[in-house]
Amino acid sequence: MKSRFKKHSILPGFGxxxxxxxxxxxxxxxxxxxxxxxxxxxxxxxxxxxxVTEPRVVASYKLSFGAAFVAASINMVFGVLIAWVLxxxxxxxxxxxxxxxxxxxxxxxxxxxxALTTLYAKTGWVxxxxxxxxxxxxxxxxxxxxxxxxxxxxxxxxxxxxxxDKETEEASAILGANRRQTFIxxxxxxxxxxALTGFSLAFARxxxxxxxxxxxxGNMPMKTEITPLLIMTKLEQYDYAGAxxxxxxxxxxxxxxxxxxxxxxxxxxxxxxxx
Amino acid sequence: xxIHIKDVSKSFGSFNALSNITIxxxxxxxxxxxxxxGSGKTSLLRIIAGLEEADSGVILFGGEDMTRIRTTERKVGxxxxxxALFKHMTVFDNIAYGLxxxxxxxxxxxxxxxxxxxxxxSLVKLEALADRYPSQLSGGQRQRVALAxxxxxxxxxxxxxxxxxxxxxxxxxxxxxxxxxxxDDFHITSIFVTHDQEEALDVADRIVVMNEGRIEQIxxxxxxxxxxxxxFVYDFLGNVxxxxxxxxxxxxxxxxxELDAPGIDSAENRPAVAYVxxxxxxxxxxxxxxxxxxxxxxxxxxxxxxxxxxxxTQGLEQFLEAELTKERYGxxxxxxxxxxxxxxxxxxxxxPEDYSI
Amino acid sequence: MAGHVPLSxxxxxxxxxxxxxxxxxxVFLTVVAFIFLFLFLVLPLAAIxxxxxxxxxxxxxxxxxxxxxxxxxxxxxxxxxxxxxxNALFGIAAAWAITKFDFKGKSLLTTIIDLPFAxxxxxxxxxxxxxxxxxxxxxxxxxxxxxxxxxxxxGIVIATLFxxxxxxxxxxxPLMQSQGSSEEEASLTLGAGGWKTFWLVTLPNIKxxxxxxxxxxxxxxxxxxxxxxxxxxxxxGLTNTMPLHIEILYNEYQFSAAFAVASLMSILxxxxxxxxxxxxxxxxxxx
Numbered sequence: 070m071k072s073r074f075k076k077h078s079i080l081p082g083f084g085x086x087x088x089x090x091x092x093x094x095x096x097x098x099x100x101x102x103x104x105x106x107x108x109x110x111x112x113x114x115x116x117x118x119x120x121v122t123e124p125r126v127v128a129s130y131k132l133s134f135g136a137a138f139v140a141a142s143i144n145m146v147f148g149v150l151i152a153w154v155l156x157x158x159x160x161x162x163x164x165x166x167x168x169x170x171x172x173x174x175x176x177x178x179x180x181x182x183x184a185l186t187t188l189y190a191k192t193g194w195v196x197x198x199x200x201x202x203x204x205x206x207x208x209x210x211x212x213x214x215x216x217x218x219x220x221x222x223x224x225x226x227x228x229x230x231x232x233x234d235k236e237t238e239e240a241s242a243i244l245g246a247n248r249r250q251t252f253i254x255x256x257x258x259x260x261x262x263x264a265l266t267g268f269s270l271a272f273a274r275x276x277x278x279x280x281x282x283x284x285x286x287g288n289m290p291m292k293t294e295i296t297p298l299l300i301m302t303k304l305e306q307y308d309y310a311g312a313x314x315x316x317x318x319x320x321x322x323x324x325x326x327x328x329x330x331x332x333x334x335x336x337x338x339x340x341x342x343x344x
Numbered sequence: 345x346x347i348h349i350k351d352v353s354k355s356f357g358s359f360n361a362l363s364n365i366t367i368x369x370x371x372x373x374x375x376x377x378x379x380x381x382g383s384g385k386t387s388l389l390r391i392i393a394g395l396e397e398a399d400s401g402v403i404l405f406g407g408e409d410m411t412r413i414r415t416t417e418r419k420v421g422x423x424x425x426x427x428a429l430f431k432h433m434t435v436f437d438n439i440a441y442g443l444x445x446x447x448x449x450x451x452x453x454x455x456x457x458x459x460x461x462x463x464x465x466s467l468v469k470l471e472a473l474a475d476r477y478p479s480q481l482s483g484g485q486r487q488r489v490a491l492a493x494x495x496x497x498x499x500x501x502x503x504x505x506x507x508x509x510x511x512x513x514x515x516x517x518x519x520x521x522x523x524x525x526x527x528d529d530f531h532i533t534s535i536f537v538t539h540d541q542e543e544a545l546d547v548a549d550r551i552v553v554m555n556e557g558r559i560e561q562i563x564x565x566x567x568x569x570x571x572x573x574x575x576f577v578y579d580f581l582g583n584v585x586x587x588x589x590x591x592x593x594x595x596x597x598x599x600x601x602e603l604d605a606p607g608i609d610s611a612e613n614r615p616a617v618a619y620v621x622x623x624x625x626x627x628x629x630x631x632x633x634x635x636x637x638x639x640x641x642x643x644x645x646x647x648x649x650x651x652x653x654x655x656x657t658q659g660l661e662q663f664l665e666a667e668l669t670k671e672r673y674g675x676x677x678x679x680x681x682x683x684x685x686x687x688x689x690x691x692x693x694x695x696p697e698d699y700s701i
Numbered sequence: 702m703a704g705h706v707p708l709s710x711x712x713x714x715x716x717x718x719x720x721x722x723x724x725x726x727x728v729f730l731t732v733v734a735f736i737f738l739f740l741f742l743v744l745p746l747a748a749i750x751x752x753x754x755x756x757x758x759x760x761x762x763x764x765x766x767x768x769x770x771x772x773x774x775x776x777x778x779x780x781x782x783x784x785x786x787x788n789a790l791f792g793i794a795a796a797w798a799i800t801k802f803d804f805k806g807k808s809l810l811t812t813i814i815d816l817p818f819a820x821x822x823x824x825x826x827x828x829x830x831x832x833x834x835x836x837x838x839x840x841x842x843x844x845x846x847x848x849x850x851x852x853x854x855x856g857i858v859i860a861t862l863f864x865x866x867x868x869x870x871x872x873x874x875p876l877m878q879s880q881g882s883s884e885e886e887a888s889l890t891l892g893a894g895g896w897k898t899f900w901l902v903t904l905p906n907i908k909x910x911x912x913x914x915x916x917x918x919x920x921x922x923x924x925x926x927x928x929x930x931x932x933x934x935x936x937x938g939l940t941n942t943m944p945l946h947i948e949i950l951y952n953e954y955q956f957s958a959a960f961a962v963a964s965l966m967s968i969l970x971x972x973x974x975x976x977x978x979x980x981x982x983x984x985x986x987x988x
Binding site: 074075076078079080081082083085086087089090091093094097098099100101102104105108147150151153154155157158160164166167168169170171172173174175176177178179180181183184185187188194195215216219248273274276277278279280284296297298300301304309312313316319320323324326327331 | 721722723727730731733734735737738740741742743744745746748749752791794795797798799801802803804805808810812813814815816817818819820821822823824827828829830831832834836838859862863866882885886889894895898899917920923924925926927930931943944945947948951956959960963966967970971973974975977978
């Protein structure tokens with residue numbers, strides 16, 4: 070029986086390591102997350118539907134999705150650009166900048182939140198030069214989400230560019246293509262899968278982000294309230310059912326995103342496997 | 345189209361990758377640049393293609409100066425060592441690439457491109473694989489796609505960088521015969537880089553032997569193999585036995601042993617080195633000439649039709665290697681531990697001044 | 702690239718290469734990248750430190766030595782000590798099971814390990830409220846035994862465990878996959894036992910990746926805000942971690958104090974980045 074589940078191996082510790090892994094994941098991840106669906110299932114369908122389609126909730130979906138999408142798009146464009154500059158060009162301080170790119174992963178989100186709010190408020194260092202409001206508007210939410218998603222695309226595209234065979238570009242040039250043609254026909258298709266994966270990761274992260282956004286958003290219902298904040302608000306009002314219903318919607322979307330990302334990575338590996 | 349390389353030099357910092365390279369290649373010739381790694385052969389090929397710029401010197405294609413012309417406009421075909429195929433394109437798209445990126449007014453119609461690519465696909469015998477991606481092909485198939493892609497733009501010059509380097513022995517042999525036939529059919533002036541002497545001897549019309557950024561010898565395969573003009577070429581093209589000694593009266597002396605040193609008249613009483621190829625070492629049961637040396641058989645191993653015999657000479661106390669046909673080996677009935685006489689059939693003597701080893 | 706010149710002689714000379722953009726495009730792209738990174742990374746980081754010292758060093762020192770701040774720092778350190786080792790252990794076990802053996806459902810298991818990254822931190826907090834609060838699944842049981850998890854330190858630890866679960870495993874799985882099992886197999890054939898093999902062969906091979914994962918896990922543990930915010934109850938001096946303390950100070954308009962505590966966490970973030978780069982450099986050196 071055992072041999073059918075697992076291929077033979079002389080290495081020890083399979084039972085122990087897999088057993089511990091399964092137990093830990095079940096207790097810490099699967100059981101808790103299933104609570105969302107168990108609790109949601111105890112609601113009637115109409116209750117559930119009216120909770121998750123309440124105008125204030127719908128407005129929060131729009132903001133969360135819209136801002137996350139715009140932020141991830143900005144990060145895709147600039148992420149590819151930054152990766153390109155870091156891999157292809159040499160300039161003083163390059164290593165420092167390369168290291169700094171990971172700052173959003175290392176900096177606590179609350180710290181990033183208050184720093185960005187201070188900069189982009191009406192009287193802030195950057196805000197005072199702008200004719201439009203950034204902090205406490207959807208634009209502010211986008212700024213915060215751009216910050217926290219910044220490293221994803223860079224870090225996905227960078228290794229692809231690094232491993233990219235310079236000879237492939239030379240082959241293109243020898244065959245008569247100019248630099249623009251080489252870029253569009255040869256380089257972009259190579260880095261597109263990585264850039265899209267980075268985009269999805271940044272988007273998924275931005276959808277769930279809370280810490281950096283609450284400070285800069287202003288949290289006005291219908292206007293600058295993101296979905297995670299709404300869950301928080303419902304919890305503070307002890308509306309556990311409402312919070313759980315909205316969480317269920319977000320969770321399903323997150324699962325779909327995860328499937329999409331994994332599928333894309335699988336497709337990437339299969340089709341463009343390095344030879 | 346003929347290629348003339350005149351006085352090309354290139355250095356990287358203090359390292360001289362190429363110094364004063366001059367080669368003239370007539371139209372339709374297939375030339376091998378042969379040398380060990382670091383000899384500058386790939387740098388030279390990349391300079392001819394315009395992928396790198398020479399520090400000084402001139403590259404002419406058919407009398408036209410190409411030195412300042414950009415790669416994109418040189419219209420050369422280049423086959424990269426690791427193929428450099430476009431991974432995200434099918435075989436068909438890879439081959440069509442060079443035609444599709446032409447400026448609009450020079451670009452062939454869709455139909456013409458289709459025809460041209462199909463023609464090339466049948467030339468490289470990959471018609472059935474047109475829709476595959478490079479990752480789905482074997483090494484030999486990728487190499488053929490790379491070649492078809494380079495030929496699609498109808499280059500006047502074909503440059504190949506270690507074209508068979510990454511393939512296994514059997515495929516390599518097939519492909520190089522095939523390249524030779526292809527060249528005989530199309531007569532594109534071609535240069536290929538290799539570090540495999542057998543490959544160069546087998547395929548090329550002419551061989552340029554390179555070492556440390558300089559040309560050691562240029563000649564036909566027979567010339568460079570039979571009449572190497574330097575110890576390096578001797579050593580690089582096949583196995584070789586060395587005898588150190590002193591020159592006296594046109595003889596190379598070492599202890600009791602006296603060897604004829606043909607072609608060396610002057611240079612009396614100087615240290616010199618004699619080179620003998622293993623298949624030029626004669627083994628005899630009886631001493632028939634005064635330059636025969638007594639030797640003991642140390643080891644015998646049979647590789648296919650040839651027999652390699654390792655011997656230890658008595659006078660010189662040095663090891664040498666001989667190569668016999670299986671028939672000759674059978675006639676002599678040699679056994680390990682036996683004493684025999686060896687005699688160099690063809691010997692080349694170099695005086696150390698000309699070289700350093 | 703046999704026959705090509707060695708890399709160490711790489712020329713600094715700018716020659717017109719076939720596969721390179723003109724100089725003005727290169728300069729333009731570099732400048733654009735610089736401006737973007739300056740606006741989004743450098744400026745916020747600089748703002749934290751400048752704001753922290755705006756009212757002088759005394760206010761700064763007072764802010765980070767005040768009892769509530771010290772309590773927050775202590776609690777944060779406690780959470781790190783409890784969380785990081787457990788998740789490191791989990792990461793090693795999971796990576797061992799996944800990379801050294803072939804079994805059914807492996808890719809599903811890998812996906813489940815990634816789940817906490819895909820879940821909003823607020824939801825991560827919420828699920829534990831649903832389990833352990835007085836109205837939750839185990840609420841009655843906990844109440845009967847007088848155990849408090851939500852709005853107490855255990856809740857903070859559990860929520861942080863959830864959020865930081867994937868870090869070490871995600872570093873180790875690709876690393877151990879690329880290393881294969883041949884060295885372990887060699888060790889076993891030479892007579893070493895399972896634990897000996899792990900200590901003497903596997904651990905030295907994965908130490909940099911492991912350390913890297915631990916450092917990332919540590920950074921997230923210290924900085925986690927959303928999940929902790931849900932389960933902590935914000936009791937000053939008791940269940941406030943450093944990020945929660947910053948939030949309170951900020952909302953009370955004690956900006957300098959908020960930025961002072963934030964600057965401490967930023968220093969930690971910078972140290973994390975330095976470590977990370979050092980480890981990457983080390984790992985590259987060791988092949």
